[in-house]
Amino acid sequence: MYLRMIRQSFFEGRKRKALAAITVALAAALITTLLNLSVDVGDKMAREMKAYGSNIRVVPKSENIPLKIGGVDFNPLKGRDYLDETELTKIKDIFWSNNIVGMAPFLDVPVEIAGKDAGRVSLIGTYFRKSMPLPSDEDYRTGVRITHPYWQVTGAWPDDESASEVLVGRSLAQRLGVAAGETIHVTRPTDGTGGSGQASYRITGILATGEAEDNAIVAPLGAVQGLAGLAGKVQSVSVSALTIPENELSRKAIRDQDSLSTSEYDVWYCSAFVSSIAHQIEEAVINASARPVWQVAAGEGVVIGKLQVLMLVVTLAAFASAAMGVSSLMNTAVMERAKEIGLMKALGAAEWQIHLLFLTEAVIIGVVGGVLGFIAGSGLSQAVGWAVFGSTLAFHWIAVPVVIAVSVATALAGSILPARSITRLMPVEVLYGR
Secondary structure, eight states, rough: OOOHHHHHHHHHHHHHHHHHHHHHHHOOOHHHHHHHHHHHHHHHHHHHHHGGSSSSEEEEEEGOOOEEEEEEEEOTTTTTTTGGGGGGGGGGGGGGGEEEEEEEEEEEEEETTTTTOOEEEEEEEESSSSEOEEEOTTTOEEHHHHHHHOEEEEEEEOOOOOEEEEEEHHHHHHTTTOTOOEEEEEOOOOOSSSSOEEEEEEEEEEEEOOGGGGGEEEHHHHHHHHHHHHHEEEEEEEEOOOOOOOOHHHHHHHHHHGGGGGGHHOOOOOOOHHHHHHHHHHHSTTTTEEOHHHHHHHHHHHHHHHHHHHHHHHHHHHHHHHHHHHHHHHHHHHHTHHHHHHHHHTTTTTTHHHHHHHHHHHHHEEEEEEEEHHHHHHHHHHHHHHHHHSSSSOOTTHHHHHHHHHHHHHHHHHHHHHHHHHOOOOOHHHTTTT
């Protein structure tokens, strides 16, 4: 009997039910799109934010010894201590290795340019896009072309395996009057570290970064190590990592890790906070101090956090709008079926039985609208992914029950006011048409 009444209700009011299902489906499509984006937007936006530079800097521990007096740094080891190049692979061996997008080592030595009155300039050695075979990825490549994508080169990038190719910073090239294709000769001033002392480099391109590299020569790391007599040594490493916005727990860990309880430490350690990734790098690399570049890390967190809040607000607005639409349609249904409801009450039907009839209709509308909306929203989210990020979004099965549950909740929320109308209906009045 109950199922027959449900079927009859949908058959007689199918247009109204279809309209209600479409209303829920539109909200479900929007919620699905925002849900898919919110799940992936962290990684997507973090990758986009990598264009603004790396967010972790690794240096020897001696670099961070506080020996400043009157604003002057008296640390005798500053610039004289080094990291082992062989240790770099350990950075990709931490718990959050998959979040390490790339790394670039740096070795900066002063040189003089023969035949040019330019004084001492920096010769910076680094990886451009160097092969770094790992046990987990033999084809892994890393360097400044990954960690510093904003570097612009007019000409060609040097070969990482070459000892005679360099980039010249834009400002330095203008001062020297040199261009790509020319050769420069440099001399390494004697400072007791050894090295060949002088070398000739062919300029493959002019580099523009807007930073100190505009007044420097940038060469493959091996070439600079050979000239400086510092084989296998690097001064610092820039690490680009995918991170999540900092929260109160991470800020507590930054202030004092010892204040964390065991459970808090586990949560912090197993979360992709920039502070926990930096901590794990320090655990992996001997004699290293890893510090977040807070200007970059904080900027990423603020942008991503605001986007997620915006998505939450839009989702709540869609939920409220759909609930109001369903409520309006259900109110109309109650008015049209007032005599039917009054007759059911007169025949002894309890109010909960009548409520169950309408709530069942709402659940069916929510399920149908949720499924249709999920299908439409999945397609829409992929289109948004291609348009904004140039790639598809990952499919998350957890979104299916979440969207359907929210759709059913939307339909049920829209049925609250009509249910109160049913309670107020008096059988005598509606049967006599009052």
